[in-house]
Amino acid sequence: MKKSLWQKYNNLKEFDSIKEDKQADVLIIGAGLTGITLAYNLINSNMNVILIDMKKCFDDTISKSTGKIAYLQELKYQDIMSVYDFDRVIDRRGTNCAKFDAAETHGYSPDILPLWVADMDFQAPPCVLEALNRAIEHGIFGYPITGRGYYDAVIRWFDTHFGWKIQKDWLIQTPGVVFALSAAVRAATVPGDAVLVQPPVYYPFYNVILQNERKVVESPLVFENGRYSIDFADVEAKIVENSVKLFILCSPHNPVCRVWTVEELARLGAICKSHGVTVISDEIHCDFAFPEHPHTPLRQGLSRAGRADHYLHRPQQEF
Numbered sequence: 001m002k003k004s005l006w007q008k009y010n011n012l013k014e015f016d017s018i019k020e021d022k023q024a025d026v027l028i029i030g031a032g033l034t035g036i037t038l039a040y041n042l043i044n045s046n047m048n049v050i051l052i053d054m055k056k057c058f059d060d061t062i063s064k065s066t067g068k069i070a071y072l073q074e075l076k077y078q079d080i081m082s083v084y085d086f087d088r089v090i091d092r093r094g095t096n097c098a099k100f101d102a103a104e105t106h107g108y109s110p111d112i113l114p115l116w117v118a119d120m121d122f123q124a125p126p127c128v129l130e131a132l133n134r135a136i137e138h139g140i141f142g143y144p145i146t147g148r149g150y151y152d153a154v155i156r157w158f159d160t161h162f163g164w165k166i167q168k169d170w171l172i173q174t175p176g177v178v179f180a181l182s183a184a185v186r187a188a189t190v191p192g193d194a195v196l197v198q199p200p201v202y203y204p205f206y207n208v209i210l211q212n213e214r215k216v217v218e219s220p221l222v223f224e225n226g227r228y229s230i231d232f233a234d235v236e237a238k239i240v241e242n243s244v245k246l247f248i249l250c251s252p253h254n255p256v257c258r259v260w261t262v263e264e265l266a267r268l269g270a271i272c273k274s275h276g277v278t279v280i281s282d283e284i285h286c287d288f289a290f291p292e293h294p295h296t297p298l299r300q301g302l303s304r305a306g307r308a309d310h311y312l313h314r315p316q317q318e319f
């Protein structure tokens with residue numbers, strides 16, 4: 001990106017006036033792949049976009065001194081394309097990737113359109129490749145520890161993007177979200193217990209319930225006027241009828257693309273609280289939301305209702 005376009009801001013409050021000053025339609029905070037991709041789409045729709053890059057906050061020296069230094073860039077289509085090439089087709093076949101190489105293993109034609117996994121075919125952003133290359137050049141791959149930098153990055157991400165102040169002690173690492181769902185089902189229920197899901201929903205939710213010998217209870221989402229919504233009366237009735245112990249929420253919801261509002265989350269939370277139902281919220285897609293429909297972490301939605309439970313996230317899906 002052209003360095004001359006960068007300006008330095010010392011205080012996050014200064015962002016408030018930027019959108020107006022620059023007559024931008026949208027201000028995006030975060031110049032990771034998500035921010036850049038969103039900017040790219042909006043610019044393609046003829047919108048003026050300002051992108052705030054927070055990455056300097058993660059630089060150790062700077063974050064220790066102020067934690068509030070950011071850079072602003074007025075983006076042009078060419079600027080984005082000079083860093084991220086979304087048009088380049090990279091052949092992934094023969095790299096043991098599930099998306100393409102599983103086709104033949106499962107008896108499908110090798111040229112089948114592989115829509116069975118949410119896996120992107122863009123290269124990871126340059127900063128990620130550089131960090132991985134540094135580790136490879138170092139060349140020793142012994143037992144790692146989870147460094148302070150990891151916790152700082154996660155904590156700052158949730159604060160910056162969702163206004164949610166999380167604590168280091170709340171963070172537990174797992175091999176993946178589906179693994180964590182299964183562990184949470186075992187922790188919160190016993191065999192035979194009823195677990196509520198809202199179909200249509202990500203199919204492994206069923207696997208983690210059935211493979212752990214629990215019972216699936218469904219409260220289907222309602223499709224009306226091109227939009228899915230929750231039938232709250234049905235949720236409550238199913239909980240009562242089946243003595244549901246656990247509810248696996250998908251927020252935002254895959255596959256219906258709904259970002260649940262604070263009101264919807266609070267209402268669900270109130271129902272679950274009044275019937276003693278534990279909630280696990282799979283928020284893996286929380287960074288895929290348009291600015292006008294911001295994602296609310298369950299914990300914040302539920303703080304209105306009093307009960308907050310387990311929250312699952314995995315950054316790789318977006319980046």
Ligand SMILES: Cc1ncc(COP(=O)(O)O)c(C=O)c1O
Nearest residue numbers: 118176177178179202254284314
């Ligand atoms: C709702 C949801 N949860 C979990 C996952 C996968 O998580 P992981 O690969 O970390 O197990 C996906 C992948 O598409 C998903 O859509």
